[in-house]
Amino acid sequence: MKTIPELRSQGAEELQLIDAVGTSLIRVRLGGEDAHYAGGLVDGAKMLKFFGDVATELLIRLDGDEGLFRAYEKVEFLAPSYAGDYVEITARLIAIGKTSRKMEFFAKKVIRPVSGSAVSAAEICEPVMVCRAVGTCVTPLELQRFRS
Template identity: 35%
Template sequence: MMDGTPTSTTLRVRLRADDTKYAGGVIPAAHYMQLMSDAGAMLGVMRGESAGYLARWESVDFTAVCHVGDYIEVRCELIRVGNRSRTMRTEVVKLISTDPGERGQTTKGIVHEPPEVVARGDYVSVMPRADLDSE
């Protein structure tokens, strides 16, 4: 989109203890899906549109595990725009892992270069009709 309207965005997050309920500080896959959806909502707002509502996941794959203390990046790219919908391609990558011997500590980490892919997914977001009627 050549008019200067954003077509992608990035969120960077450090995973916290309240992001999980699993032993060993493992982050649940549903948390990644929530962050991917948040990135798409952010992109909608950046475009001057509604944040939208999640309509459906077209695909989602989980390829690695993260733990409390890891740093991740959530990438979101607009791949299709309809009358009331947007389709986004999202990816979660791990930038820094906590040192396995230091889980939960803040002093040591392992930088992933290149970043490790944790999750990928495409989803559709819809804008409520009321938001379109007010434009």
Template identity: 50%
Template sequence: MSDPNLGLTVIHRRYVPYSHAHYGGNLVDGAYTLGLFGDVATEVAIRMDGDEGLLAGYSEIRFLGPVRAGDVLEAGAEVVRIGRRSRELRLWAQVVARAEPERGASAARVVDPPERVVEAVATVVVPTAT
């Protein structure tokens, strides 16, 4: 019998502030997106198990494109495998809006279709039931 939580999906959106730009071209380091993955993984664990759980590790991470200050990122997690205490998640981040400072100080555009910038597979572990 299949677990009804298989396929559970959580989505968060966040504006990337200019205070997080570390590199030329207002580039943001990859750790910023991994922090977002931790947030969506935590929500998955809360929804499934009533506990924040622990993001135990990544089995795969692929950086596919740049994340820049002024982006609006969508981070998502989907439950793809459920073990007794572990949950395997497929994670992604995509740019849904991007600043265009060359057009003006507050200019921006919607990115349609969204630009996938990071993909990962991670394992979340939850405590045993007491």
């Protein structure tokens, strides 16, 4: 598989670059320190922090720079998350402009604590969409190391 710099130097199309960058994925356990509300409920803004983390990885792959998060076009909080949950956060590029990079984000709960059991008991669950969003990041031209 060709590297991003090779693809750019050969004048690759937007879809070729999107495919080459791929998807960023992180899995994290939400701990007691993440709980902000009664009952161990985690603030939805925590998902936005994770979206920033996966966006940064995609920008580094594409541009060789962390870039900056400019704006969210859409954010939907679809299910609660709690201390003890494991969430899987993914991002993928959906459009590439001269300096802007539009991305799609998803946060899914994949493991949850078992209620009424020991503190360490948990179960793998059907993935539950906790949050999804579309946002735009920017990498200034002078910081794009992989420009052709």
